[in-house]
Amino acid sequence: MNIRTKLIFASLTAFSVYMLTLFFVWMPMQLEKTKRDFVETQLMILNATGPDVVRNILSRDYAALIASFDKQMLNHQKTWAQISIHLGDGKRIYPLFGASQKPVGETLIEINYEIDTIDRGIATINLIADWKTVRQDGYDSVFELMRFMGIAFVLMVSLGLLLVEFLLRRPLMQLTDGAEKISQGDYNIQLPASSNDEIGSLTNMFEVMRTRLDEGRASLRHALIRAEESEHYQRTIFENxxxxxxxxxxxxxxxxxxxxxxxxxxxxxxxxxxxxxxxxxxxxxxxxxxxxxxxxxxxxxxxxxxxxxxxxxxxxxxxxxxxxxxxxxxxxxxxISLREQAKAALIHAKEAAEAADQAKSQFLANMTHEIRTPMNAIIGLSQLIFNTKLDREQRNYLEKLREASEHMMVIINDILDFSKISDQQLTLRHAYFQLPELMDHVRHVIEPQGVKQGVSLFVNCPNALPRGYMGDKQRLEQILLNLANNAVKFTPKGGEVYIAVALKERINALQAVLQFVVKDTGIGIAPEDQQSLFHSFQQVDGSSTRRYGGIGLGLVISKQLAQLMGGDVWVESVVNQGSTFSFTVTLEIAENQKYEVEKEKRLFLNIRPPMAAIDEKRLPQQAKTAPGHALQGVNILLVEDDPVNQFLAKAILEGAGVIVKVANHGQEALQLLEAHPFDAILMDCQMPVMDGFTATEQIRTQKKYRALPIIALSANVGKEDVEHAFAAGMNAHVGKPFQSATLLAILEKWIFNPDHHH
Amino acid sequence: MKKTVAILCASVVALMLLSVNVWVPTAQATEKKVFKIGVVPQFEARRLHEIWTPILNTLEEETGYHFELVGSPTIPAFEKEFSEGAFDFAYMNPYHALMAEAAQGYQPLVRDVKRSLFGILVVAKDGDIKKVEDLQGKTLAFPAPNALAASLQMRQELHDNFKLDFKPIYVKTHDSVYYNVLLGDAAAGGGVQKTFNSQAPQIRDNLLIIHQTTPVAPHPIMVHPRVNAVQADKVKQALLHLGSTDVGKVMLANIPMKQIGEATMADYEPLKQLHLERFVVESY
Known part of the structure; x- marks a missing residue:
């Protein structure tokens, strides 16, 4: 149902209600009022005749009365159906004749009007009035009104329809068409003319909506394009x-x-x-x-x-x-089929390489071991020969022999170090040490050679520096000794060598970078040679090899060690004025580790000197204080399979008054230990039948031998070898070839003062 | 505003012109002889005018005189006026003629010569009263005390001839007399034949005439002695002439005068002898 129909329907309903009300409520009321008015009018007429009636009756002038009412009847012939006048005594004086029957009719109204007369009592005028005409007039006026209302209604509804058509329906239809077009995607629509009413605001809102929709559509299209681009982009990536x-x-x-x-x-x-x-x-x-x-x-x-x-x-x-x-x-x-194949091949190659490497390392280890054993004999024997009666010439030759032997040991050790570093097999210790002790040791080692060559040595270790550190003291000493040794070696008589240490950088509370400086007033190094100094198998000058000996691995190893310790080595030098070698290391500061230092002492006291080229004379305190006096009469069990080494050790020990029994392997050692009491055992590690480690473990199983000092004697001087020895229960480790003094000092220490180490 | 003023002025001018027009004939009338005509108010004034105006117009044409009808509200007023000589001519009942002759010297000019005037006495037809003698001591209705035939002459005869003692009531009109008799308010009533005949049949049929008075000459038109004989005669001739035409007869019949003829004082001598003055109620 459209607005037009609704409007018509509503108007028609209202109109019908109005008309029905008019007809069924208002008209009866109106008629009732008309009727009342009619009766009122009749009474007024009768009332107007009253005085004449009274006068006529009193004067018995009935003719006048009758004539008067005849005339009234004539005047009101449309409304007066009958009128009768009775006197108080019941006589009817009007009409004088005729039946007294009252006319009957729907529209007849009986009106009685009473007149008081003095001598005749109350006269009554009985009027039967017909209000048909009046009622008809009432009807007519109502119908006239209804007709008028009907015409007015038609006019108003027509006007309303026109207004609705032009003000409401057409704009709405336009909006509807617009909405339909928009729904079909056509945003170019004709909107109704703007107005200030509800339709106007609807139109405005519609316009806003259209704009928004259009914008929304545009942005949607953009978003769609972007989404498509993005989708394309991602699909392309995905697909490719x-x-x-x-x-x-x-x-x-x-x-x-x-x-x-x-x-x-x-x-x-x-x-x-x-x-x-x-x-x-x-x-x-x-x-x-x-x-x-x-x-x-x-x-x-x-x-x-x-x-x-x-x-x-x-x-x-x-x-x-x-x-x-x-x-x-x-x-x-x-x-990954191909990759798996390649990987398999690679694993195979790696395994082969590792096997080769293993073989090389094994070879190197074996070789050094094999070389060390005879070298031990050579050095030991030549030392024994020193203790015999020799003339000047023999002693001189022997000295040369010993120097050559020791030089060879240096070379062997360097080769071993170099190969380990190269194979990245070198592992650094992380143990407590004290810096002043280290500097002191270096001074003690270098000083004899300086004295011998007429070079002044100055060592400076400032007290302000932290004392304790965690690190590999032995490797640090190795670098420092190498540099210091070279400095002394290449400084002519009358020159000077300075060794100093300084805190270069305090990284934090726990870590510090220490810089060591070794400065000499030597021959110096030409700038073009400085770079090749630290390269493998090169020395500054070919002639220096002849002049000073050595194959130049020391600096290479030093540099590599310094780098392993988080630092570096470098040189500044002017030819004929001197060189300054500096290196840095990063260390952990550890001030309060007293216990650790003791343990480290115990562990590494007997480690071979870093610089092998140190003879008895360069260790005057150790060598010349005649070690072993206290060992007079002490019983020692020497477990050694190699006859030469048996002979060498036995000669050294017996030279110090020690009573020596020899076992050829571990099994024999166990048997001898059962038969004889010993103050200490010197145990070789690698032996046939039963090796030193096994033997030691078995000895330690017996409670009575728990405190018996067992000292390892081994050509295997790697860190692992030493730790293996301790693990087996040995108290100390002496590397081959050993110095006689060192051996005796250790024996003395462990036999007489073992508690110090616990 | 100007228009309103203009209309006002025009209205005023029109009124003045009208006044002049009215005034002009009046001025001319003064040149004519004017007579005042009196008529006994036996009918209401309007009806009297309807009857008399055509007659008087004819008379004016005939005589060249101007007649002015002078109305009297009541019969006593009329009696007083003619007694004082207010009218030049007057139509009156026979007893008035006696009074006017006595007072001013009025003389009869013309009268209805065909009819005679007499009173009747009616009773209810179905009532107990059958003869005059039955009315002893009863209430009798009359139009007025001084109505000639119906009242004065009737009462004179009932008194003088029947020796009746009765109670008269005066009900103004002949019709009322008949109604009072019908309604029983009066045992009998005095009227005249003419009014009785004009009643509706229902009324006449229910009434019974039990007595008639001695007839007398009917109403004359009297002339005042100040009107000279020539003038009076001119008017008399005109009236008589009127009675000779068909149109005039109809006019005169309304007076009523069935046949107009000359009248003299002698016509009314018998009436004079009855001494009706005994029954006149002056103050009425």
Whole structure:
């Protein structure tokens, strides 16, 4: 039902109600009033006749009365149906004749009017009036009104319809058309003319809506274009990924895949979609639950299955994706058949290389061991020869022999160090030491050579520096001694060598960088030679090899060690004026580790001197204070398989008054220990039948030998070897070739003063 | 505003012109002889004018005199006026003629010569009263005390001839007399034949005439002695002439005069002998 019909309907309803009210309520009321008025009028007329009636009756002038009422009847012939006048005594004087029957009719009204007369009582005028005409007039006026109202209604409704048509319906229809066009995407619409009413504001709002929609549509189109671009961009990336990418839904069905994935599995374009993961992977256990249990980001290896049925090595990385409340799985896939083959080849090559390397290291270790053993004999024997009666010439030759032997040991040790560093097998200790002690030791070692060559030595260790550190003291000494030794070596008589240490940088409360400086007033090094100093197997000048000896591995090793310790070595030099070698190391500061220092002392007291080229004379305090006096009459068990070394050790020990019994291997040592009491055992490590480690362990199982000093004698001087010895229960370790004084000092210490070390 | 003023001025001018027009004939009339005509108010004034105006117009044409009808509100007023000589001519009942002759010397000019005037006495036809003698001591209705035939002459005869003692009531008109008799308010009533005949049949049929008075000459037109004989005769001739035409007869019949003829004082001598003055009620 449109507005027009509604309006008509509403108006018609209102009009009908109005008309019905008019007809059924108002008209009866009006008629009632008309009737009342009518009666009132009749009474007024009668009342007006009253005085005449009274006078006529009183004067018996009935003729006048009758004539008067005849005339009245004539005047009111339309409304007066009958009038009768009775006197008080009941006589009817009007009409004088005729029946007294009252006329009957719907519209007849009986009106009685009483007149009081003096002598005749109350006269009554009985009027039967017919208000038909009046009623008809009333009807007519109402109908006239209704007719008028009807015409007015038609006019008003027509006007209303016109207004509705032009003010409401047409604009609304335009808006409706506009809305329909907009819904069909046509935003170019004709809107109604603007007005200040509700339609106007509706139009304005519609205009706003259209604008917004248009803008919204435009931005939607832009967004769509962007989304398409983005989609294209991402699809391009997706499709061109070198890795296969497959998206699985929760049922393990491929929802999406890229070209690479299709190629990996040998599928055509789009053919992977809808495939189950079980069809792509040959492994029995792989289903979606297995995929779910995989660790995200972790690469897993599977046997992939191509469409042809061929299997191949497949690497898969899974990602979980939450999308629209669904769990998806993105699988990144690689065919790694080739890589696996290459990897296998590589592993094979690596294993071969490692085997070769192992062989080399083993060879090197063996070689050094093999060389050390005879060298021990050579050095030991030549030392023994020193203790015999010799003439001047013999002693001179012997001195040369000993120097050559020791030089050779240096070379062997350097080669060993170099090879270890090269193989990255060198591990640094991390133990407590005190810096002043280290500096003091260096001074003690270098000083004799300085004295011998007429070079003044100055060592400076400032008290302000932290004393305790954690680090590899032995390797630090090795660098410093190497530099200091070279400085002394290349400084002519009358020159000077300065050794100093300083705190270069305090990194934090625990770490510090120490800088060591070794400065000499020597021959100096030409700038062009300075760079090659630290390279393997090179020395400044070919002639220096002849002049000073050595193959120049010391600086190379020093540099590598310094670098291992978080520092470096460098040189500043002017030819004929001198050189300054500096190096830095990063150390951990450790002030309060007294216990650790004791332990370290115990562990490394007997370690071979870093600089092998130190003879008895250069250690005057140690060598010349005639060690071993206290060892007179002490019983020592020497366990040694090599006859030469047996002889050498036995000569040294017996030279000090020690009573020596010799066992050729561990088994024999155990037997001798049962038979004789000993104050200490010198135990070689590598022996036939039973090695030193086993023997020591067995000895230590017996309670009575718990405190018996067992000192290792071994050509294996690596860190592992020493630790192995301690682990087996030995108290100390003396490397071969050993100095006689060192051996005796250690024996003396362990026999007479063992508690100091616990 | 100007228009309103203009209309006002025009109205004033029109009124003045009208006044002049009215005034002009009056001025001319003064040149004519004017006579005042009196008529006994036996009918209401309007009806009297209807009857007399055509007659007087004719008389004016005939005589060249101007007649002015002078109305009297009541019969006593009329009696007083003619007694004082207010009228030049006057139509009156026979007893008035006697009074006017006695007072001013009025003389009869013309009268209805065909009819004679007499009173009747009616009773209810179905009543107990059958003869005059039954009315002893009853209430009798009369139009007025001085109505000639119906009242004065009737009462004179009832008194003088029947020796009746009765109670008269005066009900103003002949019609009322008949009604009072019908209604029983009066045992009998005095009227005249003419009024009785003009009643509705229902009334006449229910009334019974039990007595008639001695007839007398009917109403004359009297002339005042100040009107000279020539003039009076001119008027008399004109009236008589009127009675000779059909149109005039109809006019005169309304007076009523069925046949107009000359009248003399001698016509009224018998009436004079009855001494009706005994029954006249002056103050009425």
């Amino acid at each position: 990924l070198s890795e296969g990418l497959v998206v699985l839904d929760q049922q393990g069905v491929v929802q999406r895949s890229n070209r690479a994935a299709e190629q990996i599995f040998g599928y055509g374009y789009g053919q992977l979609l809808g495939e189950r993961i079980t069809a792509l992977i040959a492994d029995q256990k792989i289903d979606i639950h297995a995929i779910e249990s995989l660790q995200v980001g972790q690469a897993y290896l599977y046997q992939g299955k191509k469409s042809s049925g061929d299997q191949f090595a497949l690497e898969m990385v899974v990602s979980r994706i939450e999308m629209h409340n669904a769990q998806l799985f993105a699988l990144i896939l690689r065919d």
